[in-house]
Each structure stands twice: as C-alpha cells, then as structure tokens.
Amino acid sequence: MGKVIVITSGKGGVGKTTSTANLGTALAMIRKTVVMVDADIGLRNLDVVMGLESRVVYTSMDVIEKRCDLDKALVKDRRVEDLMLLAASQRNRKDDIKPEQMQVICEKLKQEYDFVLIDSPAGIEQGFHNAAAGADEAIIITTPDVSAIRDADRIIGLLQHQGIESISLVLNRLSPTLVKNGNMMSKNDVLDHLNIDLLGVVPEDTGVIASTNRGVPLVHNDGSPGAAAYMRIARRMTGQRVPIPEMREENFMSNLLNWFSRNK
C-alpha cells in the first residue's frame, strides 16, 4: 500500500505545481508507481506543466459524479512509465467537491500506487481542506520570504490539527547569492521559525520557467541544479539517506576554489 502526500503552501505561486510535477516525475524515474492528483479545481494547470493538457478527457469531477471509472480518468505520462495524472475540472468550483469524496479517491489510488501526490490550491479554505482530506503526509512548499513563511506556519498548524503528523518542508527558490548578501532569509532562519523537518532545498533556477512553458518537467533536464535538487528530494521520499548539500554561490571564483579544494 502506498501513501498519499499533499503538497501545499498557504501562499500562492511558491511552486506547489512545479514541485508536484517534478517530484512525481522524479519518483517515477526511480521506478516508483506514481499518480499526481490536481486538486486545484477551476484553475487546473498540473496537466499543462506536465505537457498532458491535450490528453485529458476525464477529470476527478467525472469520477465523483460517476461519469467514468477512476482508472479510466487517469492520464498516462508521455515520457515516463508508471506516472499518471488525475486532472481537475476547469468548469467546477473548489466547493463542488467534498472532503469525503477526495478521501475515497485517495484511498483507492493508494491501493495501487506507491505515491499519490496531491497538488493543493493556495489558501486555507475549502480547496485546501479537500486537498488535504485524504493525505497521510504533507510536504510544505515555501519560498524564503516572510509572507510565504507566515502562511506555511498557519498551514502546518491546520494540518497538525487534522491529525497529519509527518509534515516536511521544501524550501524553494533559494538564491545563495542573496542569502550571502543578507538580502534573503537563510535555510536555517526558515527552519528555526517553522520547526519541522527539512526535506530539501530547491535553488532559484531559470530553467523552471522554460520547462513549464514547454510542458517538460525540469527533472528531464539532467544538468540543471533544480533538477538535481528534485531528484535528491525524490530519493529521500523513498527512504534513502541523501544529504542536503550546502548551497554554493553561483559565482565563478568560488566554484573554482571549491573545485580546487575538492581535487587536492
């Protein structure tokens, strides 16, 4: 039996959809069976980021309203085996779904897949509650800024309240240069504040936007620092012990010095 993990944040636009797409893909690349559920009803875009928009025929709403079977509503990824997507209806609103209905879907999916990743909408309203309803665990996405962290803190309280004990953090869009100049909160500042386990750090990576636009998740692009970060996080999710590297500045001199000291 697999597990259901809700990927959520409170604040909008911090990288929930990007993280769901990349972690789902990365997990499937390391031979796990994965289904990603877009719970952002009315604003679906996980299918777009995955480049699967044209293949979506049925949505979770069709399953709930019994217009089609769950299995039939799952869209197969174009590139990786054992990676499925359950799209969100664009015609409906967030409160057209009830938490119990999401629970039923999650229960069924985790019988057959190792990982069920739920892409949550922003906010703390009904949409968030639906997304979290069937979850066993949660991954909080935050960027290193005060308002995102405040919302993450609020969301953690709500998830704990719901009885979800395993809650970990992905710190997205960290820029080592900005941290070094004192213009961005560091990893430790954020952890000190939120007091939950760190699952990983994803650097600011311009490749993300290009990959979003092409509908090809970043993890397919081997060389990029963002892809490497997501691959490491996926391995940690499978229980492997993969250290979290301290981030280096994207600076030629310091990279050079590092290279020398490593190759001494």
Added chain:
Amino acid sequence: MENSIVKLRGYKDGLHLIINPKVSLTEVEAAIRDLLNGMNQPLAGTSIHIDMTTSPLTSDDLKDLETHLTENYDLVVSGVNIYDEKNESPILAAPATHSISPSLTTDNHPNFEQAQVVRQMIRSGQIISCLAGSVIVYGDVNPGGEVVAAGDIIVLGALRGNAHAGAHGKLSSVIIAMELVPLQLQIGSYVNRPPIDQKPRGYPEIARVGAEDIIIVEEFIKF
C-alpha cells in the same frame, strides 16, 4: 438543561461549557442566554472552562465571548480548550493545555492562581488564552500566534507573535521569553510595539509596566 449549541458539564476540574463548533458567535451567545436563564441555580461567580472542537470562531470572537460571559453572567472563564473533532483529545490548533494542580500553586501563593502549560509551539492563527491565571509555553510563539493571560506569560522559546498579559487589568503581570522579539506586547491596556526588524539579544528578557506607565523591556535575571 441543554440545547444543541451549548452544553454544561461538570468535570473533576470544574464546570465546562461545551460549544458546538459549527455556529456563529451570535448563535452561541443566544444559546448561552437560553441555557443560563433556564437554570434554577444562579452560576454567578463560578469559574468555567470553554470546550469546543474545531471552530469557526476567530480569536476576537473568543475574546468577545469571554467578555460576554464575564460581564453579563458574572462567570469567570478559566480557560479555553479546543479539541480534535475525531478523538476528543486536545489538539494543536489551540494546543493541548493542562492546569497545574491547585495544590502545587497554592502552597506559597495565598492568592490561588491557575497556570496553563502549553506543551507545543503556537503557530500563526493559533491562540491560547487563560483568563484565570498565567500561561507557560514550552516552545515558540510565532508571528500570527497569540497568548492571552489574566496573569503572567512565560515563553520558554522565542516570542515572535503577540502576547497580552494582565488581560483583566492586573498591571503587575509580566511577560518573559527566552527570546523576546514580539510583534506586539500588551500588559493590561498598555501596548508596546517593538521596532520592526529587531534582532534577538541572546538572553532572556522580561517586559513589565514601568514607573512611567510604559512597558519596559530588560534582561531577565531573577524575579
């Protein structure tokens, strides 16, 4: 002597007012009026505990409700517990609270005072209130989180949110934190907004009302 919105129950530690979570403040207040007016014995002066499961009431609503109970019915609200809907155990949204047993606190204190011990951090949107005494938090109080106490507030961690000590006007109340970097402090009706962006000093601090009727903050060494 009860309705579907509020119930009164007697427990070992006193009377509990149990509130249905799914209603608004006005409905709660109306139900309390029906309940208390329908009772044979007057409850004035009694200390009660408010219990509810997950609730749509905001922290302001809670404060209003407490004032309402105090002013209109002469009840003393000794604390608020918010419970998990499913297992009825105290939950984290308003963290589990425990009352220190009276025998422990009465020994050297002639004025019996209750203290609530909160065994986890208080996150944004969570509120702890003890209107019968003091609150001790084993952890941080984050921005957006709030602690309200009739007596003192002691935070064995960083106080980054709001704290209101002496909520009934007891101006000798103090606020102590291992790291005192709050958004706002209040003692009685005095408010103190520390400068934005203050850095932790690396030692515990105490806030109290000083001679000039302003809240002063200094290193905490001893009582």
